[in-house]
C-alpha cells in the first residue's frame with residue numbers, strides 16, 4: 001500500500017509540513033502556479049483554512065508519480081534554463097522497492113520530502129573528503145566546512161543523537177566527532193599536536209615534582225599567607241617581619257612592596273606573600289593557583305575570633321593549607337589567650353596548649369615579641385610538610401601581582417614554585433608571554449636566577465597577567481609568542497576554564513575521578529543563628545558512607561561576595577535559608593556559574609542537599625537486553641566498512657543501543673552501533689522480523705550466523 005503519503009495539501013502539523021514550508025514562504029510558491037494535474041488537491045487559496053483541518057489522503061502509485069512530476073516542474077520554473085525532467089516510472093518503482101517509502105507510515109511521508117535534497121546530497125558526496133584531520137575543540141560550522149557538508153546536516157545528525165547544538169557551538173568530544181564522520185563516510189583524525197602544544201603540558205606542578213628524580217629534589221621554603229579579621233594586625237605583622245629581615249642583612253636597603261618576599265631564619269627561609277586578607281588569597285585560588293602552604297591566621301588576642309576570621313578560616317581549610325595561629329596584640333592588657341583557645345577548640349582547631357595539633361604563637365607587631373618564634377615555627381614546617389621541589393628543571397610558578405611601571409612596561413611579581421627561572425627565559429602566562437629582561441628581588445637587587453619558593457619581579461612582558469595565573473617556561477621566545485597568540489585568538493583555554501566552574505556536573509565528574517569518600521562542599525547562610533544551627537545539625541545528620549556534606553562556612557546574613565569567592569575557589573554550593581543575596585552578587589553568581597539554592601523550608605533544604613549528595617554517587621550500570629538480530633549476510637562498503645545484513649529475531653534494535661556480538665554462545669565483541677540502516681536509509685529503530693544493515697563501531701569481523709544482542713545501558717541510582 002501507499003498509505004500515509006500526503007501531497008501538496010495545506011500545512012500539516014503532524015507531518016511537519018508546516019516546518020518545511022513556513023507560511024511566510026508559501027505564497028511565493030503560488031506564482032509558479034500548480035498545474036491542474038490533480039484538480040482534487042486543495043487549491044492554494046484554501047490555505048488558511050487547511051491549517052485548521054489538514055488534509056491527509058491516501059494516493060495511488062500514479063498520483064504520487066504525478067505529484068513528483070509536478071514538483072519537479074515547480075523547480076524547473078525556478079530555474080527556467082533547465083528543461084523539465086521527467087521521472088521514469090520504473091525508477092520510481094525502484095525507489096519504492098528500495099524501501100524509501102519504508103513500512104512505517106510516518107517514515108513514508110518523511111522520506112519523500114528530501115528527494116530533492118538527497119539528490120543534492122549525492123552530488124556533493126562525490127567531492128566530499130573521506131579523510132580529514134581536525135583540531136578540537138572545533139565548532140559545528142568549521143567541522144561542516146572541513147567535511148564539505150552543510151552545517152545544518154551536522155546539526156540535524158547531532159539532533160538525532162540527542163544533542164541540541166547550533167552552528168557556533170564547540171564540539172570537544174573526540175568520539176562524537178568521529179561518529180559524525182562515520183555517519184557521513186568520512187574518517188576524522190583528531191589532531192592533538194596543536195592542542196598539546198598550546199597546553200604545553202598536561203602535568204600539574206605537583207605531578208612534575210613527583211615525577212622528578214628524587215636526587216634532584218630539595219626542601220623548599222614554605223610559602224606563607226597572613227589572613228584574619230580587619231585590624232587584627234596582619235599588615236603590622238608582615239611589616240615587622242620585613243623590617244626585622246632587612247635589619248638582619250643590609251642596613252639601609254629600601255624594601256619595596258612587590259607582593260612577596262623571602263625571610264631568612266636560623267631554621268631556614270620562608271616566603272611571605274604580603275597581600276594580606278582572604279580576597280587576594282581566594283582570587284588566586286579561583287585561578288587554580290594553590291600557592292600557599294601555610295596560612296597564618298592572625299587573631300587579636302583582645303578581640304578573639306570575628307566574622308572575617310571565620311571567613312579566612314573557611315578559605316584556609318578549603319585550600320588544605322596548614323594553619324598556624326598568631327595570637328596578636330599580646331602586649332595589650334586585654335589580651336586573653338585562653339578565650340581564643342576556647343574559640344579555636346570549638347572550631348575543631350584544638351590548640352597545642354590544650355593538647356591539640358594547632359600551633360599558636362603569641363605575638364606583638366608593636367613590640368616584636370613572639371615574632372622570631374612564629375618565623376621559626378613556619379620555617380620548621382617545610383620539613384614537616386615535606387615541601388620539595390626540583391630546582392634543575394624549567395621554571396613554573398604563579399603570578400602574585402602585576403602592574404605597569406613607568407619606563408619598564410608591564411611588570412609582574414612571580415613566585416617560582418618549581419625549577420629555576422633565569423634572565424633570558426621565555427615564558428607563557430595564560431594569554432600573555434614574556435622574555436625575562438630583568439629580574440629583581442624584593443630589595444630591588446638584580447638577580448640572575450630564582451629557585452623554588454622565590455618571588456621575583458620580572459619585566460619584558462607582552463601584557464599584564466592576572467594574579468594567580470600560572471606561568472611556564474618554554475623553549476624560546478617564538479614559541480612563547482605563538483602559544484599566547486593562539487590561546488588569545490582561538491580561545492583555546494580548555495585547561496584554563498576547565499579548572500573553574502563549580503557546577504554540580506563538574507563537581508560530580510571530579511568526585512567520580514577517585515576519592516574514597518566524596519565531598520559535597522556547602523556554604524550556609526541563614527537569617528538567624530538558630531535556623532543556621534538547626535540546618536547545619538540536620539545536614540550533619542544525613543548519613544552516608546559514600547558522600548559527606550562538608551560545611552565549609554556557615555553564618556548569619558545575606559549571601560555576600562566573599563561567599564561567592566569561597567564557593568568558586570572551593571567548588572562549593574551556597575545554601576541560602578530564609579535569606580537573600582546582596583544585590584550586586586546576583587550577576588556575579590550567574591557569570592561564574594555558582595550554584596546557589598534558596599530555601600525557606602528546612603525539609604526542602606535537607607532534601608535538596610540529599611539529592612545533590614545522591615547525584616554525586618556513581619550510578620550503577622546495568623545492561624538491559626532489548627532485541628536480538630541474526631547476521632544473514634555481510635556487505636563491504638567502500639566508505640563505511642563492513643555492514644552486517646541482519647534480520648531482527650526478537651524485540652527491537654535501536655540506533656542508540658549497544659551490541660554484543662555472540663558467536664557459538666561466546667561474546668566476540670561489545671560496543672555501540674555506528675549506523676543502523678534499513679535499505680539505504682538511516683533509521684532509528686528496526687522491529688522484530690524486519691531486515692536491516694548494522695554497522696558497529698570498531699568491529700567488522702562479522703560472520704553469517706552471528707547473533708547480535710542489542711542492549712540499553714541503564715543507570716540505577718545508588719543509595720546514600
Ligand code: GDP
Pocket residue numbers: 228229230231232233234235236237276328329330331332363364365366367
Ligand atoms: P590589619 O587590618 O589586620 O592589616 O591590621 P593592621 O596591621 O592594619 O593593624 C590595625 C591596628 O592594630 C593598627 O593600628 C596597629 O598599630 C594595631 N596593631 C597591630 N598589631 C598590634 C599589636 O601587636 N599590638 C598592638 N598594641 N597594636 C597592634
